Amino acid sequence: MxxxxxxxxxxxxxxxxxxxxxxxxxxxxxxxxxxxxxxxxxxxxxxxxxxxxxxxxxxxxxxxxxxxxxxxxxxxxxxxxxxxxxxxxxxxxxxxxxxxxxxxxxxxxxxxxASSEAVADMALYHIISVFRNMQWSNMAARAGDAATFLDAHQNAPYTAHNPQGHVLGVVGLGNIGQVIAKKASLAFGMKIEYYDPFPKTAAQEAAAGGATSHPSLESMLASADCVVIAAPGSGGKLIDATRIAQMKKGARLVNIARGGLVDAGAVVDALASGQLSAVGLDVHEDEPNVDPRLVASRQATLTCHTAGGAxxxxxxxxxxxxxxxxxxxxxxxxxxxxxxxxxxx
Known part of the structure; x- marks a missing residue:
């Protein structure tokens, strides 16, 4: 045969x-x-x-x-x-x-x-950046201007927070989401909450930093201080203006999943209004084109779809x-x- x-x-x-x-x-x-x-x-x-x-x-x-x-x-x-x-x-x-x-x-x-470790590590990079406003510091250090450097040095700390004790909301507690949750819990001392249409077992939740399930995405968005998207990229926009409005005022958003899940224009508007205090995006709505308003923003930490790139x-x-x-x-x-x-x- x-x-x-x-x-x-x-x-x-x-x-x-x-x-x-x-x-x-x-x-x-x-x-x-x-x-x-x-x-x-x-x-x-x-x-x-x-x-x-x-x-x-x-x-x-x-x-x-x-x-x-x-x-x-x-x-x-x-x-x-x-x-x-x-x-x-x-x-x-x-x-x-x-x-x-x-x-x-x-x-x-x-x-x-195969990519869980690398993507989770990139998520942690973005989480620490959006809490500590690292992009402001990064941009100021490269500006080549003493006044800009000193402005960030003196004032950025007043807008920065430690992640410890804050609620990390994970959208999608699959292979990658579980590793992100575990690392964020152990490294930062964050409280883990999640939404997944397929709730995990008690053992899986315990392994993911003691993650607590929400019955709906809206419920989780209202509770989280920082939302990390780790869901498969299908089904259209997951985070748009309506969903951002359901988040805590001043919350943070990290996307290491698929760019099409997040409405970039809505994110820009939310940063301008203060509804979002910072975003960390490894993936973008119109790759390889990144919204120039995000590129110019010191509230946006941006990487070029390299979360799994190890x-x-x-x-x-x-x-x-x-x-x-x-x-x-x-x-x-x-x-x-x-x-x-x-x-x-």
Whole structure:
């Protein structure tokens, strides 16, 4: 019998050659070229069954292998019925309609557990920055002007606070949210509250710094001194002008999830009115374009979508994509399934 076919989308493996060699012994791996991955060519290849009845797709890196664009109602119906699993790097999956994949019987697996440490560390960077108004100090130190330096040196401390004892509200207590909560509790002595449509067990809450669940997002927003978004990037705007108005006056907002979850214009208005005292954004609504009003604001700490950008993350993404494919095709449980709960029983 011929070996199952695995479609490898993106650059060659860099970090786990032994695992890839093992995979190549078990399966036939096809690596479409960059030209073949462009959307028109990719769709035509699927229509013509160019790669046969492949059983799995793996995308080991988050910056390559996505040239075909969104996996949507145009693309997904063209996939062969033999396809069982799509395993991709990255924690977010806003570029793939995982519900449609589930309807087609295709399991989607992400790389969230590989990036949890790096993303959580970036979240802590932003949390300390928005509490201590570090952006004011950072901008003043680089201004090259003595008066600006001394202004921040003398006055920024009157607007800064220690995170200790404040309530951190986590939106989405998944793999990444749980690590953020644990680190913030242990490092800063913060009180952890969260909202998740799938409430966690008592053991999971205890491990996440003694996190307390809220029955609604609105309830949590009203309670938190700082809100961290760690939810999957799907379903449109999560934080808009209405939701910001539900937060405490002078609260802080951190987003390390997906830029599209936050209305940048509403954030700018809230900073100007004082409804928000500071924001920390690793992801942005219109990447790579960042709202110039945020760029100019000393109340906004900004990074360029690098929360997961550690070497260990890339190694883990690559490994997980291959291990998920291997497990599913050999009848073992997937390691990081995203849409398994959407499958019809």
């Amino acid at each position: 011929s070996k199952p076919i695995v479609l490898h989308l993106g650059d060659p493996i860099r970090h786990n050659p032994e695992l890839y060699a093992s995979l190549a012994e078990q399966f036939t791996i096809i690596n479409p070229s960059v030209e073949e991955r462009q959307r028109p060519a990719f769709l035509e290849a699927l229509r013509s069954r160019k790669w046969g009845d492949f059983s799995a797709i793996m995308r080991p890196f988050w910056v390559t292998g996505g040239e075909m664009g969104r996996w949507d109602k145009e693309l997904i119906p063209l996939l062969p019925t033999s396809l069982k699993v799509f395993a991709s790097a990255g924690a977010g999956y806003d570029w793939a309609d995982v519900d449609l994949l589930a309807e087609a019987g295709i399991l989607y697996c992400n790389g969230a557990s 070497l260990e993350t890339n190694i883990g993404f690559e490994r997980l994509s291959m291990e998920n494919v291997r497990n599913v095709l050999t009848g073992q449980p997937p390691l990081t399934p995203v849409n398994k709960h959407l499958f019809k029983q």
